[in-house]
Amino acid sequence: MPIGIAASFRFAGPRKEKKKKLGGARMEPPPPPPPPSGTTVTQRDQWTVEQEVGRIYSFFAQLPPAAQSFALEVQRDNHIEYLTRGLRGLAPSFGSLDASRPWICYWIIHSLALLGEPIDAELEESIIDFLSRCQDPSGGYGGGPGQLPHLATTYAAVNSLITLGGSRSLSSINRDKVHNFLRQMKQPSGGFRMHDGGEIDVRACYTAISVASTLNILDDELAEKVGDFILSCQTYEGGIAGEPGSEAHGGYTFCGLATMILINEADRLDLSRLIDWVVFRQGVECGFQGRVNKLVDGCYSFWQGGACALLQKLHPFGLSEGGEDESTDSIDSSLYAASNVSEQEEQENNLESASPQVDGTCQFKQGGPQSASCSENTGNASYNFHERCAEGGSLFNSSALQQYILLCSQLPEGGFRDKPGKFRDFYHTCYCLSGLTVCQYSQSKHADSPPLPWDVVGPYSNLLEPIHPLHNVVLSKYQEANEFFRVASGFVHL
Amino acid sequence: MASSSSSEGEGRRAWVPLASRPEFAGVTPLPQDDGPSPVVAIAYRDDFRETMDYFRSLYSSRELSPRSLLLTSLAISVNPANYTVWHFRRQVLEALGADWTEELEFTEGVAKRNAKNYQLWHHRRWVAEKLGPDAASRELEFTRKIFCLDAKNYHAWSHRQWVLQALGGWEDELDYCAQLLEEDVFNNSAWNQRYFVITKSPSLGGLNAMRDSEVDYAIEAIHANPENESPWRYLRGLYNDENEAWLNDSRVHSACLRVLKAKRNFKFALSTLLDLLGLGFKPNQEIKDAITSLRTSDLGEAGSDSDLANSICSILGLEDPMRANYWTWRKQQASSSS
Numbered sequence A: 001m002p003i004g005i006a007a008s009f010r011f012a013g014p015r016k017e018k019k020k021k022l023g024g025a026r027m028e029p030p031p032p033p034p035p036p037s038g039t040t041v042t043q044r045d046q047w048t049v050e051q052e053v054g055r056i057y058s059f060f061a062q063l064p065p066a067a068q069s070f071a072l073e074v075q076r077d078n079h080i081e082y083l084t085r086g087l088r089g090l091a092p093s094f095g096s097l098d099a100s101r102p103w104i105c106y107w108i109i110h111s112l113a114l115l116g117e118p119i120d121a122e123l124e125e126s127i128i129d130f131l132s133r134c135q136d137p138s139g140g141y142g143g144g145p146g147q148l149p150h151l152a153t154t155y156a157a158v159n160s161l162i163t164l165g166g167s168r169s170l171s172s173i174n175r176d177k178v179h180n181f182l183r184q185m186k187q188p189s190g191g192f193r194m195h196d197g198g199e200i201d202v203r204a205c206y207t208a209i210s211v212a213s214t215l216n217i218l219d220d221e222l223a224e225k226v227g228d229f230i231l232s233c234q235t236y237e238g239g240i241a242g243e244p245g246s247e248a249h250g251g252y253t254f255c256g257l258a259t260m261i262l263i264n265e266a267d268r269l270d271l272s273r274l275i276d277w278v279v280f281r282q283g284v285e286c287g288f289q290g291r292v293n294k295l296v297d298g299c300y301s302f303w304q305g306g307a308c309a310l311l312q313k314l315h316p317f318g319l320s321e322g323g324e325d326e327s328t329d330s331i332d333s334s335l336y337a338a339s340n341v342s343e344q345e346e347q348e349n350n351l352e353s354a355s356p357q358v359d360g361t362c363q364f365k366q367g368g369p370q371s372a373s374c375s376e377n378t379g380n381a382s383y384n385f386h387e388r389c390a391e392g393g394s395l396f397n398s399s400a401l402q403q404y405i406l407l408c409s410q411l412p413e414g415g416f417r418d419k420p421g422k423f424r425d426f427y428h429t430c431y432c433l434s435g436l437t438v439c440q441y442s443q444s445k446h447a448d449s450p451p452l453p454w455d456v457v458g459p460y461s462n463l464l465e466p467i468h469p470l471h472n473v474v475l476s477k478y479q480e481a482n483e484f485f486r487v488a489s490g491f492v493h494l
Numbered sequence B: 001m002a003s004s005s006s007s008e009g010e011g012r013r014a015w016v017p018l019a020s021r022p023e024f025a026g027v028t029p030l031p032q033d034d035g036p037s038p039v040v041a042i043a044y045r046d047d048f049r050e051t052m053d054y055f056r057s058l059y060s061s062r063e064l065s066p067r068s069l070l071l072t073s074l075a076i077s078v079n080p081a082n083y084t085v086w087h088f089r090r091q092v093l094e095a096l097g098a099d100w101t102e103e104l105e106f107t108e109g110v111a112k113r114n115a116k117n118y119q120l121w122h123h124r125r126w127v128a129e130k131l132g133p134d135a136a137s138r139e140l141e142f143t144r145k146i147f148c149l150d151a152k153n154y155h156a157w158s159h160r161q162w163v164l165q166a167l168g169g170w171e172d173e174l175d176y177c178a179q180l181l182e183e184d185v186f187n188n189s190a191w192n193q194r195y196f197v198i199t200k201s202p203s204l205g206g207l208n209a210m211r212d213s214e215v216d217y218a219i220e221a222i223h224a225n226p227e228n229e230s231p232w233r234y235l236r237g238l239y240n241d242e243n244e245a246w247l248n249d250s251r252v253h254s255a256c257l258r259v260l261k262a263k264r265n266f267k268f269a270l271s272t273l274l275d276l277l278g279l280g281f282k283p284n285q286e287i288k289d290a291i292t293s294l295r296t297s298d299l300g301e302a303g304s305d306s307d308l309a310n311s312i313c314s315i316l317g318l319e320d321p322m323r324a325n326y327w328t329w330r331k332q333q334a335s336s337s338s
Helices: A041-061 A065-071 A076-088 A092-097 A101-114 A121-134 A151-164 A167-171 A175-185 A202-214 A226-231 A250-262 A271-279 A300-312 A333-339 A374-385 A398-409 A426-441 A475-493 B046-060 B066-078 B083-096 B100-113 B118-149 B154-167 B170-183 B188-200 B206-224 B229-239 B243-248 B250-262 B267-278 B285-292 B305-319 B321-337
Strands: none
Touching: A041 A398, A076 A101, A076 A121, A076 A426, A092 A101, A101 A121, A101 A151, A101 A426, A121 A151, A121 A167, A151 A167, A151 A175, A151 A202, A151 A475, A167 A475, A175 A202, A202 A226, A202 A250, A202 A374, A202 A475, A226 A250, A250 A271, A250 A300, A250 A374, A271 A300, A271 B321, A300 A398, A300 A426, A398 A426, B046 B066, B046 B083, B066 B083, B066 B100, B083 B118, B100 B118, B118 B154, B154 B188, B170 B188, B188 B206, B188 B229, B206 B229, B206 B250, B229 B243, B229 B267, B250 B267, B250 B285, B267 B285, B267 B305, B267 B321, B285 B305, B305 B321
16 A cells, blocks of 8 residues: 555645635644554554644635745744744753753744844853853863753853854953863764763754864864764664664764764765755655654754755765866656745756856865864864855755745744644754755855745745755854854964 | 743642752852843843842852752752752762662652753763663563653663663563554654664574564554554665565565556555565566556556666656656766666
């Protein structure tokens, strides 16, 4: 019994099918059929999700254009309200996140920054003060005041402070102490422990290296053998696992890939197998799953979509020597039917592969940890990376992913969720928005040019701030911090 | 990844304030220092707040005592994700000389409600390591129970792999994978485990020795459900970097051919053939015909040999529109390398 017939999701805007003129504009959907018999748990679970998602898309398809437009709008005000309330105070049930409060800060602050919403000065002060209290005297940030420093919460705190920006925020980070903490977490195998006596995995590598890079303290000692460890985590499937032997997983794939890029060793990975694995993680629901045969989840919009965005910039088969094959395939109309935005239907699509623009900004500085001025080069690995241009459209289906995020994950009352039937939370809000901005900017041919209207599903006002794709902080904030910490290093060396 | 799903309070037994409990007499609770204007401030329940205030007190004074152990149990029950508490618990256990088996039971209680908690599994690994190889069968049994509820629990699989490598117990592992795949052939975690077993098990002889039978196993699964991505990736993985061997194993392209001829659920078959072509595979006429017959009239005339990859990419562009850009890119790769 075929499950997940893709055609059901190719609801086509221009096709005049099933415009039932019932009494009201809203159609009550018929109850979903039960899953077919003789199926496994995986098939049944998948079936259930496809039914849910299918109903949402079918319902959307029969809405009049104005209602469709509204349904695709990012509900800025409601998201901002949801986020801001969370920043101030949280219900008792958040006790389970009591050891992750810098994470909550980051999820909220980053989301607000993506939405272009400033935080008022007083609240900013309070955040800087709070995060300072999470900072351990011997270095690094814990999950709350007085808690053991932890790599993940250090990453979250540093990213939060970078997102706030300004010298007060940035200078509140004790770089030397963070450096000490990172060195203490470093393991002989090349990996890092998440905290004293904690688990060693690819997440730890990413959080450590990302922080080291943004604070401009990434040196040979920290980078040593990290590549070996991550390489050992690339599985037979092509994706990257948390530990050697474990299953290829979207979260760890992003972490592993980003880390390899930051230490200039991405070419050691089997990139073609990696690409093949990650592009197949986008399913009929239009969103991404974390692992083969698992369910779609909005947060993978960033982990997997973001990994695709990184891969696009890597030119795995080497920079082409000019005169690239210009196969301009005809528009796949069913593809754009899936995005189903009436105003976009008539637009020329953007999928044709243009000759790559090989110019100065796209050149990637090779060098890596072996080079003389190490931190200069590894800083550059990150700084210049966002400037690399994607070749000819996005590797993944950007409009489909945006459709999933906006129609299935977004809650009109504010916040985003994993999938229909789940509750909203700040984590999913952060990563759905992060995935959304990745989509919007995924087809930009030049680092400095804004997305074209047809790159943005829904009204153009949906456009979010661009991020630095390796660190997932708003690009302008990253650039400010990069300058600040470069100067800070210079000052130390004088 | 870090999840912000918030768990509700556990079963509410009558809460006796710690201040009234004789075992904590003399402990001065230490409130959290959130500062004058806290952000992301959690409206802690009374029992939560009191437990953590007492924890902070004993933690800051580094008291490694039985009552500290009790307090970490209480703190873990209000927030099992507090890694500082687990860390302190480990220090207390070492100082007091713990009963490691009892400690395993403690973690089982936590696992019942929080099977996806990083700290729990890390702690369990730490305890099992203390117990050594004798713990192997219990750990395998424990993860088996978890898999009955969720056959894809990522932490549990990592733990199980660690147990096998550090403590042993490989004998029944391949059978266990086969059993899980019988129950759900789409369980990618089980396929991954199978790969782990055939490559790492000391009693099986390694990938080269196992490859042959595993190819048959994977292909059988493919034909049962050609839309199942797991065995396709597994099959590819069996050959990893052995490109020559992969190209020359006729079972692989025969399997693809059979799926193509059935004319449904053939995207992985085409993708596999595309990969093979990229490595220099020379398809026979039957395969070429099978591919050509999948071309619809939209695509026009079939081309020559060197266009076969091109054809495949065109077919996939229509059959698998979600990945249209990817197939376009593969087409470019194919033509730039020929």
